[in-house]
Amino acid sequence: MISEMLYTTYFEHLLKGRRAECARIVQSLLDQQIDIKKLYEDLFQKSLYEVGRLWETNRISVAREHLVTAMTEGLLNLVYPTLFLGKKINKKVVISCAANEFHQIGGKMAADIFEIHGWDSHFLGANTPLDQLLTFIDEVKPDLVGMSLSVYFNMPSLIEGIEAIRSAFGDLDIAVGGQALNWGGLDRIAKYSNTVCIRSMVELEDIFKSS
Numbered sequence: 001m002i003s004e005m006l007y008t009t010y011f012e013h014l015l016k017g018r019r020a021e022c023a024r025i026v027q028s029l030l031d032q033q034i035d036i037k038k039l040y041e042d043l044f045q046k047s048l049y050e051v052g053r054l055w056e057t058n059r060i061s062v063a064r065e066h067l068v069t070a071m072t073e074g075l076l077n078l079v080y081p082t083l084f085l086g087k088k089i090n091k092k093v094v095i096s097c098a099a100n101e102f103h104q105i106g107g108k109m110a111a112d113i114f115e116i117h118g119w120d121s122h123f124l125g126a127n128t129p130l131d132q133l134l135t136f137i138d139e140v141k142p143d144l145v146g147m148s149l150s151v152y153f154n155m156p157s158l159i160e161g162i163e164a165i166r167s168a169f170g171d172l173d174i175a176v177g178g179q180a181l182n183w184g185g186l187d188r189i190a191k192y193s194n195t196v197c198i199r200s201m202v203e204l205e206d207i208f209k210s211s
């Protein structure tokens with residue numbers, strides 16, 4: 001549980017670029033064995049969304065937004081040792097951002113949650129060229145492909161990706177996540193077989209219940 005007071009303290013340190021203080025807070029939550037989904041949504045995601053609002057309304061600079069993003073990516077590494085403690089279930093997932101999609105933190109978090117649930121997760125990061133994604137899927141032969149989309153203008157690239165996966169790999173399961181889904185496109189994605197939209201960490205749990 002992350003109290004409002006702890007969140008506010010963390011956020012102030014984050015905006016001021018105080019890496020050590022942020023790391024101490026995250027490490028102490030990990031020491032208390034916080035649910036990683038809560039850490040991701042209620043600390044990292046919440047603070048990055050807030051930073052997005054501050055940036056959008058010109059209250060912080062692009063440089064500060066980059067600082068916060070880089071710090072958060074570093075803090076995610078503190079979680080790394082806890083990712084591999086669970087029992088492996090012999091399932092593989094490949095998670096990638098759509099081509100031209102540069103927001104990679106959400107997809108990385110999703111990949112971590114799969115790993116915690118015993119999957120082998122292969123996270124390809126931002127802006128993966130489609131032909132490279134297809135080649136990688138062919139090599140790894142995953143049980144599921146996750147696609148991340150943050151900005152709505154990249155929807156055509158996501159749809160192109162889904163169609164290419166359908167045509168090369170038949171009915172391979174696909175899960176689409178990311179906040180671009182808040183701006184629409186659910187109907188366009190829903191028409192593809194074996195393709196689901198995941199809107200939250202709670203919805204992601206449904207995949208694990210059925211696996």
Ligand code: B12
Binds near residue numbers: 049053148
């Ligand atoms: C950091 C950041 C950047 C960085 C990203 C760097 C990086 N290493 O990732 C950089 C500087 C590259 C960037 C660029 C741009 N950005 Co930006 N960015 C952000 C910011 C501040 C944080 C993003 C983030 O990490 N969020 C936190 C993560 C954890 O949240 P999430 O992605 O939603 O992920 C969660 C779920 O969605 C889900 N999920 C995500 N992916 C997946 C995948 C699967 C398979 C599953 C199951 C779940 C899942 O799980 C996660 C955990 O719950 C956001 C603000 C915001 N609201 O997020 C703006 C934001 C996304 N950016 C925005 C914009 C406009 C841009 C630019 C167009 C700016 C510009 N003019 O150049 C470019 C676009 C670049 C591109 N082509 O993609 C807008 C988008 C608005 C819109 N309506 O589409 C936002 C919302 C800011 C704003 N308020 O206006 N940005």
